Amino acid sequence: MNQVLVLGAGQLARMMALAGAPLNIDVIAYDVVSTNVVHPLTQQCQSLSLIEAIAAVDVITAEFELIPTDILSLCAASGKFKPHPEAIKAGGDRRIEKTLLDLAKVANAPHHIINTRTDLDAAITTLGLPMVLKTALGGYDGKGQWRLKTRDQIESVWAEMAHCIAVTNNQAIVAEKFIGFDREVSLIGVRNANGDVKTYALSENVHTDGVLSLSTAIVGDTILQQQAQQMFTAVAEQLNYIGVLALEFFEVNGALLVNEIAPRVHNSGHWTQQGAQTCQFENHLRAVCDLPLGGTALIRPSAMINILGQDSVPRAVLALESCHVHWYGKEKRAGRKMGHINVCATTPEQLQYQLMLLGQILSQQYFPTLPR
Ligand code: ATP
Ligand code: MG
Numbered sequence: 001m002n003q004v005l006v007l008g009a010g011q012l013a014r015m016m017a018l019a020g021a022p023l024n025i026d027v028i029a030y031d032v033v034s035t036n037v038v039h040p041l042t043q044q045c046q047s048l049s050l051i052e053a054i055a056a057v058d059v060i061t062a063e064f065e066l067i068p069t070d071i072l073s074l075c076a077a078s079g080k081f082k083p084h085p086e087a088i089k090a091g092g093d094r095r096i097e098k099t100l101l102d103l104a105k106v107a108n109a110p111h112h113i114i115n116t117r118t119d120l121d122a123a124i125t126t127l128g129l130p131m132v133l134k135t136a137l138g139g140y141d142g143k144g145q146w147r148l149k150t151r152d153q154i155e156s157v158w159a160e161m162a163h164c165i166a167v168t169n170n171q172a173i174v175a176e177k178f179i180g181f182d183r184e185v186s187l188i189g190v191r192n193a194n195g196d197v198k199t200y201a202l203s204e205n206v207h208t209d210g211v212l213s214l215s216t217a218i219v220g221d222t223i224l225q226q227q228a229q230q231m232f233t234a235v236a237e238q239l240n241y242i243g244v245l246a247l248e249f250f251e252v253n254g255a256l257l258v259n260e261i262a263p264r265v266h267n268s269g270h271w272t273q274q275g276a277q278t279c280q281f282e283n284h285l286r287a288v289c290d291l292p293l294g295g296t297a298l299i300r301p302s303a304m305i306n307i308l309g310q311d312s313v314p315r316a317v318l319a320l321e322s323c324h325v326h327w328y329g330k331e332k333r334a335g336r337k338m339g340h341i342n343v344c345a346t347t348p349e350q351l352q353y354q355l356m357l358l359g360q361i362l363s364q365q366y367f368p369t370l371p372r
Contacts, residue, residue, distance in 0.1 A: 188203070
């Protein structure tokens with residue numbers, strides 16, 4: 001029996017617990033908001049302090065990168081934390097992330113760090129307009145971002161950015177050149193302590209209002225897959241990474257630029273639960289528990305649709321062939337990630353047909369990216 005403590009008690013810790021059970025891997029979770037150690041499925045408080053949990057478990061890992069530094073240091077000091085805390089820091093601070101990408105020599109959007117109004121002028125001179133501006137700390141699901149398109153927006157955007165910099169300790173803004181991408185893709189992969197790397201099929205990702213909506217496994221694009229794998233390996237080796245790592249990319253004329261990294265299991269890899277030999281949650285646990293990695297091959301065309309702000313779907317969804325609903329057991333809130341649907345088929349054409357059938361069952365308002 002392996003005991004794993006996950007920092008963060010959301011859906012990713014929940015799905016790790018579900019994937020770990022058959023392997024006798026017991027997962028508990030630390031809720032950084034309530035500061036309680038909880039059961040990842042029931043959210044029931046365990047009678048353990050964080051210190052006691054750290055002492056009790058074999059391995060500590062994380063389901064998100066915005067972890068308070070004192071807690072990360074405490075876990076790192078135990079020698080049980082995987083991946084290396086530097087990977088978590090790179091995922092949580094866009095300045096460190098950009099340095100990492102440059103050190104690993106992987107293509108990414110040209111950038112400029114902004115602390116002052118003068119820096120903003122320099123960024124505009126270097127990168128040109130339009131520009132994307134992102135808070136260095138604390139951004140997720142497209143939050144903490146601005147688009148600067150024309151010079152007349154400079155003062156109002158700067159006022160908002162200056163406020164952000166002022167209210168958060170160590171905050172800055174990372175300006176990026178606007179990339180006119182053809183599509184967004186991501187690669188999820190896993191690396192173990194021996195340095196073995198396995199990667200899943202690329203996902204094509206569609207976002208709505210900055211939030212992931214639809215991910216589809218890409219079948220048969222060998223050249224793009226190889227390019228992504230090479231970039232993945234460069235980043236994972238630079239971090240001496242252990243566990244599942246996700247790279248988000250922009251695809252421009254067949255070339256990939258890394259947008260950002262996530263040092264953890266990732267929403268765009270949820271289709272691996274039904275579409276891959278071993279799902280990303282199991283492989284993360286295998287890597288951090290120092291077990292052999294599971295196969296990552298795509299076993300059938302697959303896609304995932306996020307359920308946002310809804311706590312039920314019509315029964316007809318479950319009646320579709322190869323449709324799996326995964327709920328997160330969360331309280332309903334507008335726009336909140338409440339669950340996802342995995343859809344599989346025997347051919348890419350059948351998968352598109354299944355997605356179209358789903359589009360007829362599910363409302364356009366909550367599932368805008370489904371084909372109809
Ligand atoms: P998440 O954590 O949900 O992946 P995030 O809030 O960390 O998102 P990003 O992934 O950096 O932020 O950006 C959100 C979206 O904004 C991207 O998926 C992309 O659609 C768009 N975007 C980000 N950077 C750029 C850029 N430089 N050029 C064009 N579009 C961009
Ligand atoms: Mg992103």
